[in-house]
Amino acid sequence: MTKTPIKISTLEEYINFDDGTDKRYEIEDEVLVEMPPGTGKHEAIITLLLVRFFLEIQKMGLPLQPRPNGTEVLTNKQLRRPDICVITNEQAKSIETTSAILKTAPPLLVEVVSPESIDRDYNQKTSEYAAIGVVEYWIIDPLENKVTVCLLNQSSYKQTLFIGEERIVSLTFPELTLTAQQLLSA
Secondary structure (H helix, E strand, C coil): CCCCCCECEEEEEEHHHCCCCCEEEEECCEEEECCCCCCHHHHHHHHHHHHHHHHHHHHHCCCCEEEECCCCCCCCCCCCCCCCEEHHHHHHHHHHCCCCEEECCCCEEEEEHHHHHHHHHHHHHHHHHHHHCCCCEEECCCCCCCEEEEECCCCCEEEEECCCCCEEECCCCCCCCCCCCHHHHC
């Protein structure tokens, strides 16, 4: 049995959508796309990174906040729900009493690749995030045991690959001491 795609044409429709379940969705080409729950490994990577980002923010006194996958980002084409969103304090204040949908580019977004998100994370989101000006975008790929850090260079990303014991280099968190292996072994 094939399900009929659910069309959503406005942000207001999306905010008010309720199918009576706890399913998570993104909007892609005005259609709701279900985001299945992550694996335990997926969630462990997100948790480790949230803690490490929080500690770096505290240590460096940065005006940033790491948020798990409940904060959404409106791109020029879609509404995306990254696994981690590092937002400014101003952005946090702007969504304090409204739906957690950012209409401005956060400094750093992270996606953890799962089998059904490979093309979306590496291709679609890369171009969408660059187009709205996300300065740093991490693609953590436990399927291939690699971390790709994308840094905005004019209108596209310069990508750096990290594997094994290589220390991940971050523009947002320059003092972060975390290797690809440590992150992927979470």
